[in-house]
Amino acid sequence: MMAVTAGLRLLEALATPHGLDRYLELVHPMLTVRELRGQVTSVHRTTSDTVTLTIRPTRRWRGFRSGQFVRLSVVIDGIRRTRCYSPSTSEHRPGSFDLTIKAHDGGLVSRWLHANARTGLVVHLSQAEGEFTLDTARPRRVLLVSGGSGITPVLSMLRTLTDEGHDGEIVFLHYAYRRSDVPHLADLRALADRHPNVRLVLGYTDAADGDLQGFCTEEHLRAAAPWFTEAPAYLCGPPGLMAAVRGVYDGLGIGGLLRTEEFAPAPVAVDTAEATGTVTFARSGRRAPNSGRTLLEQAEAAGLTPEHGCRMGICFSCTSVKTAGRVRDVRSGETSTDPDEEIQLCVRVPVGDVTLDL
Numbered sequence: 001m002m003a004v005t006a007g008l009r010l011l012e013a014l015a016t017p018h019g020l021d022r023y024l025e026l027v028h029p030m031l032t033v034r035e036l037r038g039q040v041t042s043v044h045r046t047t048s049d050t051v052t053l054t055i056r057p058t059r060r061w062r063g064f065r066s067g068q069f070v071r072l073s074v075v076i077d078g079i080r081r082t083r084c085y086s087p088s089t090s091e092h093r094p095g096s097f098d099l100t101i102k103a104h105d106g107g108l109v110s111r112w113l114h115a116n117a118r119t120g121l122v123v124h125l126s127q128a129e130g131e132f133t134l135d136t137a138r139p140r141r142v143l144l145v146s147g148g149s150g151i152t153p154v155l156s157m158l159r160t161l162t163d164e165g166h167d168g169e170i171v172f173l174h175y176a177y178r179r180s181d182v183p184h185l186a187d188l189r190a191l192a193d194r195h196p197n198v199r200l201v202l203g204y205t206d207a208a209d210g211d212l213q214g215f216c217t218e219e220h221l222r223a224a225a226p227w228f229t230e231a232p233a234y235l236c237g238p239p240g241l242m243a244a245v246r247g248v249y250d251g252l253g254i255g256g257l258l259r260t261e262e263f264a265p266a267p268v269a270v271d272t273a274e275a276t277g278t279v280t281f282a283r284s285g286r287r288a289p290n291s292g293r294t295l296l297e298q299a300e301a302a303g304l305t306p307e308h309g310c311r312m313g314i315c316f317s318c319t320s321v322k323t324a325g326r327v328r329d330v331r332s333g334e335t336s337t338d339p340d341e342e343i344q345l346c347v348r349v350p351v352g353d354v355t356l357d358l
Contacts, residue, residue: 036060037121038072040121041096044285048182050149051087051114052100057125064128066091066156067261068236071317072099073124078110080124082317084310086236086261087128088152088184090159100148102279105154111169130314132234132261134160139232140168145216145238145245147175147237151183154234158188171199175216175241178207199224214244216244218252229254236261237345252322268330268349277353280318282323283318294330295320296345299358306345306358313347325354 038055047053063086064070073082084322087097103114112275134142134157144154144160151174158172172192176182182202192200202226204210212220227250227319235245242260249258275292281304288302299306308318313331319342326337327348335351345356 036125036127038123038125040117040119040123043117043119045114046100047109047181049103049167050100050183051103051112051117052098052183053113053117054096054098055123055125056096061125062127064091064097064112065133067132067134067153067158068128068130069153069314069348070128071126071310072098072109074109074112074121076108076332079305080307081109081112081123082307084312084314085131086153086156088155090156090163092160092163100149100152100155102183106150121206130261132236132259134234135232138164138166138168141170141225141231143171143173143221143228143229143231143233145175145233145235145237145241146172147241148181149183150177150235150237150241150261153236155184155188157190158198159316161197162191167197169197169199169227171193171201171228173201173203173220173224175203175205178204179209215247216241218248221245221248229257232257232259234259234261248285262314274349274351275329277325277350279350280353280355281358282355290350290354292349294346295327295343295348295350295354295356298350301355304358308346311346313344316344318345319343321357323355323357325350327354 027218036058038057040053041056042054043051069084069086069087071082071084073080084100085099088100089098101110101113105112132153144157146154146333150270158170161170172188174182179185188200202210203212203216203220206213212223229243231264235242235258246258249255270292272292275290277290277296278287279290280287281299281302284304286302288298291298295306296306296311306318306320322341322343326335328335328351330347330349
C-alpha cells in the first residue's frame with residue numbers, strides 16, 4: 001500500500017501543474033485518482049419542475065447516511081457551479097444513489113440540470129456530509145415531515161427504515177401545493193401499501209383532495225401522528241413550514257424532539273445601522289456601497305462570480321479572506337474584526353467598511 005501511495009505521489013509530481021486527474025480525464029472523465037465524480041445513469045422528470053438523477057459514483061465514494069447531503073458541481077458557461085443536494089434513496093442501495101432536484105425560480109444549477117441532464121453526464125461530487133441523520137438506535141415511533149424539495153432527506157430515511165425491515169410506527173407527512181407537485185408519489189404509496197407500519201399523510205395547501213388541507217398546524221400533527229409529543233420528528237422543507245412546525249413544538253415545550261435540516265437560506269433582514277461604508281473587493285479592484293446584504297450577494301451585485309454552493313453556511317464553498325473590517329454572522333449574530341480572517345460570504349454581512357481578497 002505504501003508503494004502504491006508513493007507511486008501516486010510521483011505521478012502527481014510529474015503531472016504538475018495540472019495534476020494527474022487532468023490527464024486521466026482525457027482518457028475517460030470517470031477515470032480519476034484523487035477527485036470524486038459520478039456519472040448519470042438515468043434521468044426521470046417526476047413532476048413538471050423536478051428531475052431525478054441516478055448517479056453512479058467512482059470508487060472513492062464512501063456512501064452516505066440517510067438525511068445527509070452531497071455537493072454536486074457542474075460546469076455552466078465555463079464556470080464550475082456547486083450546490084448541495086440530499087440523496088433520496090436508501091443508504092443501503094449499493095452502487096448508486098438518486099438526487100431529486102427541484103428547478104427553483106432563479107436557481108441556476110437546478111434549472112440547468114432540469115433542462116440539460118442526460119444519461120452519461122459526468123458531475124463532480126463531494127463525500128456525504130451533514131448531521132441530519134437517524135439515530136443509530138432506530139426509534140419505535142418516528143414522524144417524518146417534509147415540504148416541497150425538502151422531501152429528499154426524509155424520503156431517504158423512510159426508504160432506509162423499510163429496507164432494514166424496521167417494524168416501528170412511521171408517519172410520513174408531506175406538504176405540497178397539490179397532488180401533481182408531490183415527487184415520488186407512486187413510490188410513497190407503494191411503500192405504505194407494502195409496509196403496514198408506514199402511514200402516508202399528504203397535506204395540500206392549494207387543493208382540497210389531500211388528507212389535510214392548508215398549512216401545518218398543531219391539529220394537523222395530532223391528526224397525522226397522535227403520539228407526536230412523545231417521539232422524535234425529522235423536518236425539512238421551505239421556511240414557512242419549518243417555522244410553523246417549530247412554533248408548535250416550542251409552544252408545547254417539546255423542541256428537543258425535533259431534528260431539522262434547512263434546504264433554503266433564511267431571508268436576511270437589512271440592518272440600516274450596519275449598512276454603511278464601502279465593501280472593497282481588493283483583488284478585482286471593485287468597490288460598492290454597503291447595501292447590508294450578505295457579502296456573497298453584494299459580490300454578485302458588483303459583477304463578481306465567487307464560488308458558492310448551498311448559500312446557507314453548510315458547504316463552505318464560498319470562503320474568502322477578509323483583510324479588514326467588521327462582519328456579522330447572520331445565524332448567530334456574532335461579530336468579528338480579526339484581520340486576514342477566512343469567512344463564509346453567504347452568512348456574513350459587513351458592518352461598515354469591509355475589504356475582501358476577492
